[in-house]
Amino acid sequence: MALIRIPETSRVITSAARINDFLSEYGIQYENWPVAGRVNADAGAEEILSAYAEEIGQLKERGGYITADVVNVTPDTPNLQVMLDRFNQEHTHAEDEVRFILKGRGIFYIHVDEQPVFAIEIEEGDLINVPAGTKHWFDLCADKTIRAIRLFREQAGWTPLYTGDAIATGHQPLCLGPNYLRSSVAEVANEAISA
Secondary structure (H helix, E strand, C coil): CCEEEEHHHCEEECCHHHHHHHHHCCCCEEEECCCCCCCCCCCCHHHHHHHCHHHHHHHHHHHCCCEEEEEEECCCCCCHHHHHHHHCCCEECCCCEEEEEEEEEEEEEECCCCCCCEEEEEECCEEEEECCCCCEEEEECCCCCEEEEEEECCCCCCCCEECCCCHHHHCCCCCCHHHHHHHHHHHHHHHHHHC
């Protein structure tokens, strides 16, 4: 499940209800879909799109999307860093950025004017919809792996529209992940008990 970090205030949000409440203030939609037993995350694109056809159809109807595909990024992806460099600087899009994560993890950084930058760490089962015009950037976690269903309103997909702001250089990708959070909570609980 996703988590939100607000580095400026050292705040971390981990509960699904609080994540939804927080993101909805910015027009960002978040859902967590069960993935166990649906389809192997390494299956072919057509098999994956078929397994999620009902959900994809509902998203298309809700958001006016006309096409869906499956993107697969691994450390072996040719010109990986060149590809990542297209997205790890602040930009917007003329249409929504919709992703359902099948495998791997990544981070969307959101920059709303007059607000602290916040990071949304996404992983398997997370659906996120970052609205058109939202200033953001994206990076992968350390394993440099992500597989996702993407939805688009245009056949050609979307193009990043760079803002020219260098804000992303001050936010290095830091993925905490669920294991980090569980161990941190356990540490705090143990300290409270022994105090």
